[in-house]
Amino acid sequence: MIDLWSPSAGMSVGMIIITSYLLGLVHGITPDEHTWPITFSYAVGSYSAKKGLIVGLIFSLSFTVQRSLMSEISYFALSKVFSLPYFNYIIYIIVGTAMALGGMYVFKFKNAFHVHFSKIDRSHHAAALKGEEYPDVQPPTPKMAIVHGFIAGFGFGAFALIIYTVLAPSMPNAYVGWVPGFFFGIGTATVQAIAGLLFGTITTHLKISREVASKISSLTAGRTLLWGGIVFVVAGIFGLTFPSIANFQITTPLHVHNLHSLGIEFVLVIVVVLVIGTGTLVREVRKAAKISVPSEDLHE
Numbered sequence: 001m002i003d004l005w006s007p008s009a010g011m012s013v014g015m016i017i018i019t020s021y022l023l024g025l026v027h028g029i030t031p032d033e034h035t036w037p038i039t040f041s042y043a044v045g046s047y048s049a050k051k052g053l054i055v056g057l058i059f060s061l062s063f064t065v066q067r068s069l070m071s072e073i074s075y076f077a078l079s080k081v082f083s084l085p086y087f088n089y090i091i092y093i094i095v096g097t098a099m100a101l102g103g104m105y106v107f108k109f110k111n112a113f114h115v116h117f118s119k120i121d122r123s124h125h126a127a128a129l130k131g132e133e134y135p136d137v138q139p140p141t142p143k144m145a146i147v148h149g150f151i152a153g154f155g156f157g158a159f160a161l162i163i164y165t166v167l168a169p170s171m172p173n174a175y176v177g178w179v180p181g182f183f184f185g186i187g188t189a190t191v192q193a194i195a196g197l198l199f200g201t202i203t204t205h206l207k208i209s210r211e212v213a214s215k216i217s218s219l220t221a222g223r224t225l226l227w228g229g230i231v232f233v234v235a236g237i238f239g240l241t242f243p244s245i246a247n248f249q250i251t252t253p254l255h256v257h258n259l260h261s262l263g264i265e266f267v268l269v270i271v272v273v274l275v276i277g278t279g280t281l282v283r284e285v286r287k288a289a290k291i292s293v294p295s296e297d298l299h300e
Contacts, residue, residue, distance in 0.1 A: 005255060007162060009170045013179070016167050020180040023257075024187020027159045028060070028195070030258035033265045034091075034155040035060070037228050037272040038099070038148050039192050043199035044281065045106065045140045045221025047214045052200015053193050059145040060192040064185025066153025067163070071181025074164035075174055089239030089246070091154050092268075096232025098151055102144045103226025106137055106218055137218040140225065157265065158257045159184065203281075208288045216284045223280045228272035235268055 004026060007019050028035065039059055043052035167180035203217040239246035249261040258265070 005257070007166055009166055011167075011170060013172065013176070016170060016180055017183050020163065020167055020183040021187040023159055023162060024184040024189075025191055026187075026257055027184070028188040028191025030256065031266055031269040031273075032157075032258055033232075033268040033272075034095070034152040034157075035063070035188065035192055036195075036269050037224065037232075037277070038145070038152060039195050040199055040273050040277050041099070041102070041221045041224040041228070042140050042142075042145045042148075043196035044203055044224070044277065045218050046196075046200050047139065047203050047217035049197050049201040049204060053197035055142055055145050056196020056199075057189060057193040058142050059149040059196075060185065060189035062146045062149030063153045064182060064189055066150045067160075067181035067185040068178040069181070070153065070160075071163055071168040071184075072174070072178040074168040074181075075171060075177025077169065085243060085247075086240055088156050089236045089243075091151070091156070092232045092236030092239065095148070095151050095155075096229040096234075096236060098148055099225045099229030099232060101229070102140055102148065103222045103224070103229060105144065106140055106222030106225060108138060137215060137222055139218045140221050153185075206285055206288075208285060212288045216281065216288060219284060220277060220281045224272060224277040227276050231271055231276070232268065235264055239264065 002015070002019055002022065004019065004022055011019065039056050042055040042059060046052045046055050163180050163184050168177055171177050171179060203213060203220075206213045206216070208216070235246075246264050249263045251261055252259060254260055
């Protein structure tokens with residue numbers, strides 16, 4: 001019988017592969033700070049169901065490559081440094097920095113912060129509030145998702161602990177030490193690709209003009225990456241400075257990884273995806289919906 005909560009060593013290669021893949025599915029479905037914020041950002045910014053699926057797949061395949069590499073390293077019991085208590089907080093800072101830089105790219109750097117140093121143009125601000133004007137933005141690129149996917153793969157949690165300390169060392173030889181990490185990544189990619197498709201689809205069905213919807217998609221991606229990245233960096237610094245507080249956990253009755261113990265990881269997902277990302281999308285769509293546009297320019 002497959003045990004996803006606490007699999008034991010000594011399983012057959014077939015069972016290890018199945019267990020790894022199923023763990024990847026759970027990892028992709030449950031709120032994980034190393035996948036959902038980034039998939040959401042790039043998929044929404046793509047303004048396309050097809051591109052959303054592709055970017056979700058690209059990100060998670062890059063994640064898969066990293067997990068395969070770490071799985072191979074773990075076969076030789078060389079991954080102990082990655083399980084150190086403070087390591088995950090260092091990854092938060094690195095991932096957050098990469099996200100913030102991605103957000104600045106979306107805003108074309110000079111427009112990342114909208115600040116006036118001269119006389120305030122009230123009409124300009126009034127138009128912006130109505131959704132008639134948006135910052136000069138551009139959609140994030142798949143290449144950025146590849147970099148973020150590889151960096152995010154270094155995050156260490158319950159899933160990584162199982163892959164690196166139980167499944168990878170149980171492989172028969174070094175030639176297949178990468179297999180558990182690979183199938184774990186493929187399981188994650190299965191879900192994240194579907195999630196990317198759904199996020200991309202949402203932006204194409206907004207009841208506003210296509211031009212405005214496209215700008216709002218990029219704006220949402222930019223803010224999620226920029227401010228979400230800052231939140232990650234702050235969380236990493238806080239974790240390194242006050243580890244006893246940052247390691248808080250709320251236990252739930254759900255016997256599922258990422259849902260049984262809720263801590264800073266869960267908070268990051270909620271803040272970045274729901275508060276910053278979804279909050280921006282909903283707010284900007286409401287603003288834009290107040291603008292009257294020709295009926296033929298609306299989505300069906």
